[in-house]
Amino acid sequence: MIGRTKEQEELNRIYERKQTDLVVIYGRRRVGKTYLVNNTFKGRYAFHHTGLSPVNESGKAVTLKDQLESFYLSLQMYGMKKGARPTSWLEAFFMLKKLLTEKDDGSKQVVFIDELPWMDTKKSRFITAFEEFYNGWCNERGNVMLIVCGSANSWIQNKLINNKGGLYNRITHKIKLLPFTLKECEEYFLSQNIQFSRYDITQSYMVFGGVPYYLGYMDGRLSLAQNIDRILFDENPMLKGEYENLFTSAFDKPTKTKEIVEFLFGRNLGYTRSEISEKFSDISGSELNKILSALEESDFLIKYIPFSDGKREEKYRLSDPYCLTYLYFIKGQKKKESFWQYNVNSSTLNTWRGLAFENVCYRHYPQIKKALEINGVEANMSMWIKEKNDDSEGTQIDLLIDRADNVVNLCELKFYSGEFSVDSSYEEKMRTRDRLIMEKISRKKVVRNTLVTTYGLKKNAYSGIFTNVITMEALFDC
Template sequence: MCDIIGRKREIAELRRYYDSGRAEFVAVYGRRRVGKTFLIDEMFHDNMVFHHTGLSPYDRRRKITLRDQLQNFYFSLLRQGMEDIAQPKSWMEAFFLLERFLETCDNGARQVVFIDELPWMDTARSGFLTALEAFWNGWGNMRHNLLLIVCGSATSWMLDNLISNKGGLYGRLTGEIKLSPFTLKECEDFYLSRGIKMSRYNTTQAYMIMGGIPFYMNFFNPSYSLAQNIDALFFARNAKLGDEFERLFNSVFDNAEDCMRIVRLLGSRHSGFTRKEIAEKTGLNPNGDFSKMLKALIGSDFVVKYVPFGMSKREEHYKLIDSFCWFWLHFKEGKRIGQEDYWQRHLKESDVASWRGIAFEEVCLQHIAQIKYSLNIAGVSSQQSAWVVKGDEETEGMQIDLLIERADDVVNVCEMKFYKSPFVLTKQYAQVLSARMQTMEKKFPALTFHLTYIGCTELVRNEYSDIFTASLTLDDLFVY
C-alpha cells in the first residue's frame, strides 16, 4: 500500500471492518473525483477477490442499457478467474454467478469484494436492487469472511437505496463512510508528495479552484507555476478539465440538466436562495422530484442548506459551496474565454480579485473546524450562517457572509480578507465595522458579538485594529 494522504479516520474504520471476523457490508460515498476508488484500491488490492466497476451513464452517443451493464459484470467475472459460464441475462443470475465464484475461491481467508459506482448499475426496470438484496440477505450476510464494499458518486442514490433503504436492505449495512474533499493541510501534503512546490498563499488559491478534489490536483505539472497549471487544465486547447462541469453532473445526477440549472442560479448569489426562489427563478416545478434534486445536490457536497442568522427555519436557504463550480461558472461558462493563457494574463485584474474575495470566503466556510480550533472554541457546539439585511431609503443594507453562532451565546462575526500584503484597517472601514456591530447588538441584545479577522496575511496592529477580538491567518486554516 502506498502512502495515502489524509483519510486517517476512514482508514481506521476500514481496517476495523476488515478485522471484525464477521460479514460486513460497507457503503463508501462522496462527491465524484474525491478519491473513493483510490482509497479502497490502495487499502485492499492485495486482498481483493472480486472488483467490478459499473459503466458510466455519461455517453453522448447512446444510452447505457441493462444488457451493457450485465455484459460488463460478466467480463469482470471472466477477468478474475471464473470459467465455463454464459453471460447472465438478469441481475439475479449475475449475483448468483458471483456467489458461485466466491465459493469456488474461498480458502477461509478474508474475501474483499469491491463493487464501484454501484448506482450506475441500477438502470431503469433492471431489478438490480432486488438482486443485490437477495445476494446479501440470502447468502452474503452468512459468510463470516466476506467484506462487501460498495461505492458510489451518485450520493442521493446511495442515501435513498442503501443507507436509508426502507425495503429489503433496511438496516443491512454494517458500515458507511462519507469521503469529503481534502482540507488545505491535506492539499499541501498532497502537493509535496507529488514534488509540487507551492506557498500556502498559492495552495489556497488552488483550493479556490480545485476545491480539495484529488483527481483534479493530480493533473498539476510540477514544472509549471500555479497560473500555468490553471491555463493548461481549463483554458488551453483540449484542456483536461475542459468539459468537466457537464461530465460531472451527467455522471452523477438523473436530472442532470435541471440540477445544473439550479447550480447556475445558486452561483449568481453568494448567500443563496430559498426553495421558493429557486423554483420561481429556474422555472422548475417544486414537486417531489424538485425536492430530490435539492437533496441530491446537498448529499453530493455541491450545495448546503442553512438558516440565515436571526431567521426562522421557514427561511432556509440553499447555497452553492463547491469551489470548482464557483470557478467554472464565473470564468469558464460565464465568459466563454478563448485565450489559452488567460489566467496568466489576467491575474491582476479586478474581476479576478473580486472572485478571490468570494472564493476565499468559501474556503473559510469549508474549514470551520480549523477556525474553531484556532479560536479555542472547538468544544463549543455551534452553527454557521450568513446575515443579509436589505437596505431601504433610511438604512443602508449590509451582508455578513460568515457568523459562527455558539451555544455559549457568543457569535463570532467573521471578516474575511484575501490580500497578499498585511491587512491595514483604516479609520473609515473601522467605522463601517463598528456600525455593523452596533446594529447587531441592538437587534440581538441577548448575544455577545466578537468581531473576528480571518485573512491571508496578518492584521496590522494600529489604533483601529482593537475592534477585532481575535485574528487568524492562513496558517490557522492549515492546522490539520
C-alpha cells in the same frame, strides 16, 4: 496515500470483524473513493468489478446486456470457468455466489463493486437481485465484506441509504469521503515535488477545491497561473467536458440538477427552498428534496439558516469551487488562452478572490473554531445581511458564529497579498454593524469582531476594532 487515515482505519477495523458487512462509500465525483478502497485492500479482493459508464464512446446508452457481459468478464478474471453468459442480474449474482463459495477458505472475503449505480440500467431489476445477493446469501456466510461506491450520489442516497425495501437498515457502515483540506492539499503537492506557497495553495483551493483528481493535473515545472490556464483555459484544456460530466455521471436528473446549480450561482448568499421551488415549479416537492439532498451530499452546496431570520428558513448556497470557477469564468465566455496569466493582478481576479476566499473559510470552519479555541463549544455557523433602506445603510456579515458560551464572533473574511489595514471609515462601518447586530441578540451575549485573513492585521489606531485575528496559517491546521 495522502489523508484518509481515519477512513482506512475504519475499513481495516470492519475487515477484522467476524461478521458480514455492507459498506457504502459516497462523496463528490473525483474525490478518490476508488483510490481509497484499492489502496486499502490491494491484493485482498475475492472479487472486484466496476460498472460500465452509462454512455459508451459513441454516445449511446449502455444496455443491460453490456453490463452483464462486463460483469461476466470480471467473474472470469477472478477465477470463474467459462460458460453460458448471464441473461439477468439474478443469474449474474448466482454466478458470483458460486465463485465465492468455491474460493471460501473461512477468511474474510472482500467484494468491491465500484460504480454500482451505473449497473442499474432501465428495467434491469438490478436492485432486486442485489438485495437478494446481500440479504439472502452474504448475511448467511458471516465472512463477506461487501463494499460498494459510485459517482451517482443521488442513486446512492435514494436506492441504498434511504432504501425502504429489502435493503432497509441493512447498510452497516457509511463513509462519506470529503475533498482534501488545505493541509492535505499541501501534503499532496509536496508528495508530487510541487512547490507552491500557502498563498498559492489557498488560491488553487479557490479554483479546484480539494479534489484530488483535479490536483493531479498540476505540473511542478509551472507556476500556479500557468497550471490554471493549462487545466482550464488552453485550446484543449485538461478538464475539457468535466463540468457537463459532473452532472451526467452523478445525478439522476442531470439537466435539472445543473439548472438548479446555475440558479444558485446567481446569488452569493443563496436561496431558500421556497425560492428554488418557485423558480422550478415543474419539479415536485419530493424530487426537489432529492436533488438538493444529492447536491449537499456531493459537497456542491452548503445549507444554513440566516442569523436572526424570524422564519428560520434554511438557505442553500453553491459552494463547490470548481463549479463556481467554471460559471464565473468559463461558461458562456469566449475562449481566452493564458487568461489567468494575463489577469493575475487584475481587478476581475481580485474581486473573485474575495468571494472565493469566503468559500475557503466556510469549508474550513472547524479550523476557524480551533483557532478561536472553541472546539468543545456548541456553535452555529451562519451569515447575515441587512438590506439598505431609508433609515440605514445595508451591511453584511460574511461569517457569524453564534456560540453557546454567550459570544457571537462576527467574522470578516479578507484575502490580501499583505497585512490587512483598517482605516477610520472601515472602523465606523464595523461599529455601526455591531450596533445593528446587538439589537438582534440576547443581552447576555457579547460581540467579538474577528478577522480571518491571509497575513494578519496591520497595527494602527483603528486595528483594535478586531478582538481576534486568524491568519491563513490557521486554516492549514489539521
